[in-house]
Amino acid sequence: MAGLVSIRNLRVRFDGNEALRGVDFDVARGEAVGLVGESGCGKSVTWLAALGLLPGKATITGSVMLDGHELLGAPASQLDHVRGGRIAMIFQDPASALNPVHRVGRQVTEALRLHRGMDGAAARAEARRLFDLVGIPDAGRRIEAYPHEMSGGQNQRVMIAMALAGQPELLIADEPTTALDATIQAQILDLLRRLQAETGMALVLISHDLGVVAEMCTRVGVMYGGRIIEEAAEADLFARPGHPYTQGLLAARPDMAGPRRRLEAINGGVPEPWNFPPGCAFAPRCTVMTAACDAEVPALHTIATGHRAACWRAG
Amino acid sequence: MTPLLEMQGVSRVYRARRGLFGTGTPVRAVDHVSLQVAPGRTLGIVGESGCGKSTAGRLALGLERPDSGAVQFRGAPMAAPGTAAWRAERAQMQLVFQDPLGAMDRRLTIAQQVLEPLEIHGIGTAAERRERLATLLRDVGLRADLAERHPHQLSGGQRQRAVLARALATDPALLVCDEPVSALDVSIQAQIVNMLTDLQAARGIAMIFISHDLAVVRLISHEVAVMYLGRIVEQGEAEAVFAAPIHPYARALVSAVPVSGPRRLERIVLSGDPPNPAQRPPGCAFHPRCALALARCRTEDPDLVTQSDGRMVACHRAGELARAAA
Numbered sequence: 001m002a003g004l005v006s007i008r009n010l011r012v013r014f015d016g017n018e019a020l021r022g023v024d025f026d027v028a029r030g031e032a033v034g035l036v037g038e039s040g041c042g043k044s045v046t047w048l049a050a051l052g053l054l055p056g057k058a059t060i061t062g063s064v065m066l067d068g069h070e071l072l073g074a075p076a077s078q079l080d081h082v083r084g085g086r087i088a089m090i091f092q093d094p095a096s097a098l099n100p101v102h103r104v105g106r107q108v109t110e111a112l113r114l115h116r117g118m119d120g121a122a123a124r125a126e127a128r129r130l131f132d133l134v135g136i137p138d139a140g141r142r143i144e145a146y147p148h149e150m151s152g153g154q155n156q157r158v159m160i161a162m163a164l165a166g167q168p169e170l171l172i173a174d175e176p177t178t179a180l181d182a183t184i185q186a187q188i189l190d191l192l193r194r195l196q197a198e199t200g201m202a203l204v205l206i207s208h209d210l211g212v213v214a215e216m217c218t219r220v221g222v223m224y225g226g227r228i229i230e231e232a233a234e235a236d237l238f239a240r241p242g243h244p245y246t247q248g249l250l251a252a253r254p255d256m257a258g259p260r261r262r263l264e265a266i267n268g269g270v271p272e273p274w275n276f277p278p279g280c281a282f283a284p285r286c287t288v289m290t291a292a293c294d295a296e297v298p299a300l301h302t303i304a305t306g307h308r309a310a311c312w313r314a315g
Numbered sequence: 316m317t318p319l320l321e322m323q324g325v326s327r328v329y330r331a332r333r334g335l336f337g338t339g340t341p342v343r344a345v346d347h348v349s350l351q352v353a354p355g356r357t358l359g360i361v362g363e364s365g366c367g368k369s370t371a372g373r374l375a376l377g378l379e380r381p382d383s384g385a386v387q388f389r390g391a392p393m394a395a396p397g398t399a400a401w402r403a404e405r406a407q408m409q410l411v412f413q414d415p416l417g418a419m420d421r422r423l424t425i426a427q428q429v430l431e432p433l434e435i436h437g438i439g440t441a442a443e444r445r446e447r448l449a450t451l452l453r454d455v456g457l458r459a460d461l462a463e464r465h466p467h468q469l470s471g472g473q474r475q476r477a478v479l480a481r482a483l484a485t486d487p488a489l490l491v492c493d494e495p496v497s498a499l500d501v502s503i504q505a506q507i508v509n510m511l512t513d514l515q516a517a518r519g520i521a522m523i524f525i526s527h528d529l530a531v532v533r534l535i536s537h538e539v540a541v542m543y544l545g546r547i548v549e550q551g552e553a554e555a556v557f558a559a560p561i562h563p564y565a566r567a568l569v570s571a572v573p574v575s576g577p578r579r580l581e582r583i584v585l586s587g588d589p590p591n592p593a594q595r596p597p598g599c600a601f602h603p604r605c606a607l608a609l610a611r612c613r614t615e616d617p618d619l620v621t622q623s624d625g626r627m628v629a630c631h632r633a634g635e636l637a638r639a640a641a
Contacts, residue, residue: 038500038501038502153588181363182527182529182571182572183567183568183571183589184588185573186584190584209573211573214576234575238575248502249501252501252502253501253530254508255530255574256529256533256574263509265502265503265505266505269472269503270500
């Protein structure tokens with residue numbers, strides 16, 4: 001598959017604390033790839049940094065290439081064309097991402113004006129088509145509604161319509177269904193799957209929910225302590241997790257089928273940024289650590305075809 | 316076994332006013348709900364936002380008075396709120412919330428907060444309380460030195476442990492947990508879930524576990540009730556309900572849980588949003604979203620009927636659906 005985005009050694013530092021410690025990650029055209037990990041592991045920061053959306057106090061180094069063009073340090077005019085155009089992003093809480101004092105239709109037509117130069121009747125017609133596409137019933141009337149008049153699921157559909165307005169090649173969905181109820185989550189995931197198939201855009205799905213990622217993605221990256229610590233095809237990752245952290249995450253998650261078993265909790269918690277271990281970030285919680293784990297940060301290396309892990313003992 | 320807590324046909328009606336001078340529309344947040352929980356057992360309540368599961372928990376604790384129906388604790392009606400008897404009952408039952416930071420007083424140390432219930436209920440001498448504090452912190456797996464910290468100095472998992480220590484201080488017989496692990500990361504969530512099951516096994520506490528996370532509920536509940544718009548639509552042994560739900564809403568809910576690997580239930584994607592509780596559809600409240608609805612479902616409200624396997628289902632087609640699922 002042809003590469004679309006290529007991230008190399010991406011590092012982000014806030015006030016002296018490192019949030020990202022060297023992320024290497026690729027996204028191919030049209031693929032659905034998942035990023036999982038717990039709060040603070042850097043899965044959202046990776047993409048906010050890549051798109052230049054972090055506050056000015058963040059120090060960013062490394063490389064983010066889109067189709068062979070460097071995005072880090074690119075001029076604002078070029079980033080404005082990328083953000084919302086070639087790469088769109090949707091977030092967990094649609095109600096706070098939408099402007100509460102503007103009608104939802106106007107927010108979509110604004111995106112159409114910015115990214116596709118559409119105006120007036122043409123923009124309104126296209127907004128209506130997008131509302132139909134994302135499954136908002138009675139699109140002609142809902143276009144006139146304000147965000148507070150719509151449910152959480154409907155607002156997320158509006159966000160998706162806005163994201164689609166720029167005809168993106170890549171959609172970054174950051175916990176898109178976390179704030180939604182289970183049956184509404186199923187609707188939105190269904191919609192994203194259908195849109196991806198119809199438009200051929202690539203999808204990066206950021207989630208703390210392993211089940212969501214398993215259902216939606218063909219490839220998955222697992223993050224911990226600001227790095228990718230494992231990456232594999234979805235089926236491989238769930239069947240043969242290589243990194244002890246990934247193994248721990250899978251064992252800690254209760255199942256919906258099979259015998260009920262006691263959960264295997266991972267001891268301790270994520271290390272604080274000011275108290276980071278010198279070697280592998282997971283070493284203090286790891287049940288199979290050795291002296292080597294404290295000495296040096298393990299590199300992400302291939303342990304099987306298309307399967308990489310950052311653990312001295314994996315593979 | 317006699318239930319520790321029993322709710323019989325309990326309803327709670329709120330008045331939702333439309334506009335500044337509008338008259339109130341009654342909203343039945345909880346509608347004819349009957350539940351019971353025995354010592355050492357866990358009853359899970361699942362359902363989506365606004366289905367009434369949290370209100371059911373508050374009614375169980377006597378924090379709200381039912382508009383009709385009765386709540387009995389140890390076989391006797393609950394005392395009237397505000398009375399001395401009511402306060403004494405409070406020590407017997409405790410509530411644990413989703414947001415531990417919001418449930419704690421930011422100005423007090425962990426030790427002060429954990430000991431507060433003992434002081435309020437006048438349990439033990441000062442020396443006994445200090446000893447009790449050490450035991451409680453050990454039981455919930457908190458290091459003793461954290462006792463002098465303030466809530467914001469703790470991690471989310473540690474805070475939830477502190478909230479549990481406080482809830483356990485008076486040695487309650489009933490614990491109502493409202494989304495106790497929803498705000499926590501998976502690895503920390505597993506620690507808390509294990510701790511709850513261990514505490515229950517050691518102390519014989521009865522639990523009502525309210526959550527939207529079906530996998531967690533399946534793991535820790537003996538029985539489960541599925542709620543939709545204020546009513547129980549299916550209730551029974553937890554493993555049986557999750558393995559083969561009968562009510563079309565319960566089926567959609569269980570099938571919506573994302574899983575890795577092959578799924579047992581074919582995903583049912585419901586159309587539309589849950590209706591506004593103030594505009595409850597006539598007949599079966601689920602009929603506008605139900606793919607299996609008959610003409611009868613639009614007019615006639617189904618009762619919660621016991622099926623051959625002891626499960627209770629409120630659906631006109633429960634019999635045929637149960638046979639098809641078996």
